[in-house]
Amino acid sequence: MDAATLALRDIHQPPAPSWWPPAPGWWLLAAVVLVVIAVLWFWRARRQRKRRAIAALFDQTLAAADTPAAQVAAMSELLRRAARRRDAQADRLHGDAWLAFLDHDDKPGSPAFAQGAGRLLLDGGFRREVDAAQVEALRVLARARFLQWMGAT
Template identity: 35%
Template sequence: MTTVNPLTNLKDIHLPPAISWWPPAPGWWILAVLFILISVFIVCWLLRSYQRRRPRIEALQLLKDLKSQYKNSHSALSTLRALSQLLRRTALSLSKHEEVASMQGLEWLQFLDKTGQTTEFTRGVGNIFGEDLFRSEPDFDLEVLFPLVGKWVKKCPYQS
């Protein structure tokens, strides 16, 4: 009797096909969608943050330009009026238009004090931005007003 070797009847093992990289598993799809959503959210947040800071940045640059113009020309009265315009324009761009546009005198100074978290406008050197601004020869020191306006621009809160 001949014994047959049982191993001769075995066939090779068939390997499954290689796992393809496309299409990805559902978990990867979810991760990709989350990544896109988070990226869009971050970009929108950064743009909005920049748009909110832009008036403040531009106002500080204008203040710097006014200071250098004053040092070159020594035109105190025109620089004082330009500082007043800068305060008004910055307040209009950072606050609600209807409440700021009509303010004048003591009401305007109180608004500047409240938003700048100071009392320098009603009780200090910033009082010049009230009614005294329109005198022909007001008494003021611009070297003290530049830092005051700069501090106000930095502290004035953004209100939508």
């Protein structure tokens, strides 16, 4: 055969690689993503369990108190325990200093403990008769502060 009769042909490219199975790097990336998702899910579930346990502790402690005065005393005890997480000396405060400490995290101008329903904490646990409506208003405030300080919000 002579060179003039041979037709030149283009170079044939190999076929493109298929998308399946993926390269080992993609498998590694998928495994890392799954591990991150699992860790985030576990962390979130653990936080939710902690929040529910803290809220249940508050609710069960108040449910165990049989009188409104005992409920006020229980709220005071729970708030003092939670306050130790903020300041180690906070449970030793009393009177208006204690109420001011409870209001410390609120917006300025809204002292709910010092001027509102929270004043019941000062002597409500020692009274013979305590209005149930006042105790309920205090319960809402105390529960919110307790959950905030215990890290459940």
